[in-house]
Amino acid sequence: MATELGPTPVKQPASGAAPAHHGPKGVGEDNRIASQGRWATWLLAPTVVALAIVIVYPIISAIVMSFQKDAGLDPVTGLFTDGGSAGIQNYVNWLGQQCAAQGGGTVACPPGTLGGQFWSATATTFFFTVVTVALETVLGFWMAMIMARTFKGRSLVRAAVLVPWAIPTAVTAQLWLFMFDFNGIINKLFNVSILWTGSEWPAKWAVIIADTWKTTPFMALLILAGLQMIPAEVYEASKVDGASAWQRFRLITLPLVKPALMVAILFRTLDALRMFDLPYILTGGANNTTTLSILVINQIRQGFNSAAALSTITFIIIFLVAFIFVRFLGANVVEQSGATGKGKK
Template sequence: MEDRAGSGRSRVLAVKSNRRAFWLVAPTMAILAVVIGYPVLRAVYLSFQAERGINEDTGRFEAGGFAGFDHYLMWLTQRCGDVTCPPGTLGADFWPAVGTTFFFAVVTVSIEACLGLWMAIVMSRSFFGRSMLRASVLIPWAIPTAVTAKLWFFIFSENGIANKMLGTDIAWTTDPWASRFAVIIADVWKTAPFMALLILAGLQMIPKDTYEAARVDGASAWQRFTQITLPLVKPALMVAILFRTLDVLRMYDLPAILSGTSGSTPTTTVSILVVADMRAGNFNSASALSTLVFLMIFAVAFVMVKFLGANAVRTQENQRKGASL
């Protein structure tokens, strides 16, 4: 009887605790539903509506009505009406913008992961001035992206520091490949410290005894790095790569300030294309493009969490089991 009474009181306490947690979280969830949920649903609704225009029968400016998947098909098939969108139009720039976006994501995240791992390993060591180094590394990441882009815009200008130091006259902001490299350099300079700090947090969780035991067993520095550091820091590394990949896939301000927002530049990303379409007054087709961007980012995040995240967790569990044995 006492056990039943005790279990009954436990259930009552659990219900009360859950209710208290619900009422604490409910205001935040309500605000997020209004601030985030409504705009997302509104954008999806507008993506299925035709653009506003002049009604030939009444001569009035009216809504276009239901358009179905016309806007989505226009972006995906690059067909404006019954013909292929001519070069230079926003409809013809969708797939090149997607390719540019993924190019930036692969190159910048790869460089930032390698550079961030090296920086984290250096900052994890004990030496004089380590605290000052960790604080100074935060400076590029703390600078607003718009300020960073304007800074590098002056560096890569025709008479900027880059051309003066290299003794060249490269058009860093207009040349097809030079402008891409300019965006990559600026993005790596700004966000590699972010990767380093996330990876450093993972390195701090590795027990020092593990390295000492490896040294006693005669393991070299490379063996300690490949057999201890990389496997144990992999979960933190995967989180850093995931965050940065999702961030790069929606990149806008850095390439927009460096190379412009016309929609047909070599550094045009999908987010720049969305803004360019909105400035052209095509709010409904821009809503469809925004929805496609959301689905693209969601698919990438799902794949990375499903496969890379699961592998990281499995590796960590195997390491723990091996240590216990």
């Protein structure tokens, strides 16, 4: 007996399943991404060109100039020369700590020589940086802790804190110059007779006080942003557990605000290493208050190529400091991320 075979039933797709596409996958999506990439390139191109003009070109030009001699009289022949290649002599003049003595041998560079000026300015710059950043961090943290609390008039206090930072540095320096005058308000207020800009240590502390007054609000605002990211529930839970105020600050506030704190210290350190206008207006660089930036400006009057070498050295110093900070911050972030991932597992 023959068996009739009917048509083979067609398997229907499950309910809700997406229909199969037999064409090329994601062609439209790839075209859209490529179009966005082209638009992004065209939109970013003007910014990249502007940065190359105002940053990359001056850096390269300064490096090239630093290997050239300054035009002037040749100390050997007494003839005027147009310069020429100097090799690394400009860098040796700045970095060399030893100078030739008249009777042969070497002696320590006196302050009047290039090497003596460089190391003296470097020490002064790092002294200002360490002291001002330390003071501004402590005072800024204290101000941020106060502004993070809830009280009447908090918005007004936050706006008032910005006033010293908003004033231009040149104006700030001139105001403090009047206040540090021998007959100024500082001596009258504390009933002292100090020549603030007439001797070394009073002049240094005058620069430190003025810079701390101006830049502490900047630190306070950055740290305040980090404090506001800490959930209030964390503090409430610690109070329930019986943690004291010092324990909450040491075990909760400091660890959680550390990323914002380190960024604030990094920005302020890089700014302090480039300090110029405040000490220049207050003291003119006298009484051992000459920073690296002031030394660069003074050297420009003597020769552009030698000043270019000094500016290149200053750039390298600031770059190395920034590199150390970034590496330090990046290592902490990676370590914390790895620890978090292990905890979740």
